[in-house]
Amino acid sequence: MLECIEYILFAFGLWTLIKGYLFAHYSFKSLRSNTDFSQYGLKSWALVTAPTDGIGLGFAEKLAFHGFNLVLVGRNYEKLMNLSKNLEQNFPIKTKSIVKDFSLSAKNSQEFFQDIKSQTEGLDISIVVNNVGYGADGPLHTVTEADLLNINSLNIWPVVCLTKLYIPGMLNRKNRSAIINLSSLLGTFPVPYGSCYSAGKSFISAFSLIVAEEACYLSRQKNTNIDVLTVTPGWVDTPLTKKYKNMPCLIKKEEHVEGVLKALGKVNYTSGHWKHQLQSIYAALFRDQASGSYAKKIKKVWKDSAK
Ligand SMILES: NC(=O)c1ccc[n+]([C@@H]2O[C@H](COP(=O)([O-])OP(=O)(O)OC[C@H]3O[C@@H](n4cnc5c(N)ncnc54)[C@H](OP(=O)(O)O)[C@@H]3O)[C@@H](O)[C@H]2O)c1
Numbered sequence: 001m002l003e004c005i006e007y008i009l010f011a012f013g014l015w016t017l018i019k020g021y022l023f024a025h026y027s028f029k030s031l032r033s034n035t036d037f038s039q040y041g042l043k044s045w046a047l048v049t050a051p052t053d054g055i056g057l058g059f060a061e062k063l064a065f066h067g068f069n070l071v072l073v074g075r076n077y078e079k080l081m082n083l084s085k086n087l088e089q090n091f092p093i094k095t096k097s098i099v100k101d102f103s104l105s106a107k108n109s110q111e112f113f114q115d116i117k118s119q120t121e122g123l124d125i126s127i128v129v130n131n132v133g134y135g136a137d138g139p140l141h142t143v144t145e146a147d148l149l150n151i152n153s154l155n156i157w158p159v160v161c162l163t164k165l166y167i168p169g170m171l172n173r174k175n176r177s178a179i180i181n182l183s184s185l186l187g188t189f190p191v192p193y194g195s196c197y198s199a200g201k202s203f204i205s206a207f208s209l210i211v212a213e214e215a216c217y218l219s220r221q222k223n224t225n226i227d228v229l230t231v232t233p234g235w236v237d238t239p240l241t242k243k244y245k246n247m248p249c250l251i252k253k254e255e256h257v258e259g260v261l262k263a264l265g266k267v268n269y270t271s272g273h274w275k276h277q278l279q280s281i282y283a284a285l286f287r288d289q290a291s292g293s294y295a296k297k298i299k300k301v302w303k304d305s306a307k
Contacts, residue, residue: 016285019284019285020281020285024277024281026267029266029267030259030262030263030266030267030270033262034262035261035262035263035264035265035266037066037067037068039175039176039265040068040126040127040175040176040177040178041124041126041173041174041175041176042067043067043068043069043124044068044069044124044125044126044127044175045068045069045070045071045096045120045123045124045125045126045127046059046063046068046069046070046071046125046126046127046128046129047070047071047073047120047125047127047128047129047162047166048060048063048070048071048072048073048129048131049073049074049102049129049130049131049132049158049162050073050074050075050102050131050132050133051070051072051073051074051080051083051131052072052074052076052079052080052083053079053238053239054236054238054239054240054253055131055182055233055236055238055253055256055257056074056129056131056132057083057253058253058254058256058257059129059131059180059257059260060072060083060087061087061254061257062254062257062258062261063127063129063261064087064090064091064093065091066261067091067092067093068093068126068127069093069094069095069096069123070087070093070094070095070096071095071096071097071098071120071123071125072084072095072096072097072098073097073098073100073116073132074097074098074099074100075099075100075101075102075103076099077097077099080097080099081097083095083097084097096119096120096123098116098119098120100112100115100116102132102153102154102157102158103149103150103153103154104153105153105154105157105158105161106149106152106153106157109157109161112161113157113158113161113162113165114165116162116165117165117166124173125166125169125170125177126170126173126175126176126177126178127177127178127179127180128162128163128166128178128179128180129180129182130158130159130162130163130179130180130181130182131180131182132154132158133154133155133182133184133240134147134150134151134153134154134155134197134240135151135194135197135240136148136150136151136196136197137193137194137197137298137301137302138193138302138306139192139193139195140195140196143195143196147196148196151196151197151200152200155197155200155201155204156200156203156204159181159182159204159207159208160207163179163181163207163208163211163228166179167179167211167215167218167226170224170226171218171219171222171224171226172222172224173224174224176224176225176226176227176265177224177225177226177227178226178227178228178229178264178265179208179211179215179226179227179228179229180229180231180260180264181204181207181208181228181229181230181231182204182231182233183201183202183204183205183208183230183231183232184197184198184201184232184233185232185233185234185271185276185279185280185283186198186201186294187199187200187201187202187203187204187205187232188202188205188232188280188283188284189283189287189290189291189294190291191291191294191295191298192291192295192298192299193295193298193299193302194294194295194298201232204230205230205232205269208228208229208230208269209228209230209268209269211228212227212228212229212230212268215227215228227264227265228268229260229263229264229267229268229269229270230268230269230270231260231269231270231271231272232269232270232271232276232280233256233271233272233273233276234247234248234249234250234251234271234273234275234276234279234280235247235248235249235250235251236250236251236252236253236256237250237251237252237253238253243301243305244297244301247297248279249275249276249278249279251273251275251276255272255273256272256273256276257272258272258273259271259272259273259274259276259277260272
């Protein structure tokens with residue numbers, strides 16, 4: 001009997017090791033070499049949602065550095081104008097700003113997203129970064145209707161609708177194209193006290209991975225290539241996370257974006273920076289522990305901020 005238990009424990013340990021190795025191998029494949037951005041088309045356009053601060057600003061700056069013209073979709077006209085001026089002064093690129101408050105996107109979604117698409121008609125859009133997002137913490141019964149609506153309007157609807165609207169044009173491009181969807185590490189396991197955020201991001205990961213498979217199939221038929229990259233960051237220092245102090249492996253937005261862009265075209269999902277890749281591996285192997293420890297931290301921050 002004891003021998004039998006030993007065999008089972010050994011097999012379980014071996015399986016965990018193999019799973020860990022395979023996941024680590026996949027995760028770190030993305031960090032081995034730099035991405036060749038010319039394959040997406042020199043002087044083509046990248047669209048970034050919520051580009052005036054946080055991770056979105058990191059993407060806008062890095063993509064401008066790599067020579068992409070930029071469509072900036074944000075809610076504040078003045079901030080967009082300042083960003084646009086800064087980018088055009090610092091890099092040899094063009095920008096186009098579109099003012100949109102995504103909290104209104106679920107109201108009349110077809111009109112809302114079609115308007116963005118119409119304003120970019122005629123531009124060679126090669127990369128879409130679905131970055132806009134929103135967080136709400138606390139046990140479900142304390143989450144307000146407004147927060148629930150915002151999670152739907154900022155985290156879910158934009159990713160689904162913009163991905164749907166830009167894929168047809170990408171299928172007709174000769175160059176490679178990409179859609180980068182911001183999910184979260186917190187969407188890879190259940191996070192009590194972050195229920196709607198975690199569940200919403202979990203939807204984004206599932207949606208994005210499925211669309212990646214579809215895009216791969218469609219691209220083969222059309223002899224083109226669309227990379228759909230699902231991004232699951234850990235903690236990144238941005239306005240969204242400013243109340244979460246001393247979180248494990250908190251990194252700068254620039255470090256995060258650099259890791260993500262290195263993964264582009266190589267893998268279907270990434271957490272970006274190597275520190276977050278390690279956190280992902282841990283979470284994949286020890287889901288319950290990750291869930292428990294994140295819930296504890298989020299509960300504490302929620303309690304402190306409710307005081
Ligand atoms: N930060 C993290 O640790 C982390 C971790 C995992 C996943 N993520 C995901 O990564 C994405 C970006 O996160 P972040 O931390 O950079 O977020 P953030 O700090 O909230 O991003 C700020 C940006 O969002 C814009 N924004 C906020 N509400 C908006 C609205 N209603 N309509 C249009 N734009 C709006 C802000 O515009 P203004 O400048 O006008 O205010 C600003 O440009 C999100 O999807 C988030 O869920 C973040």
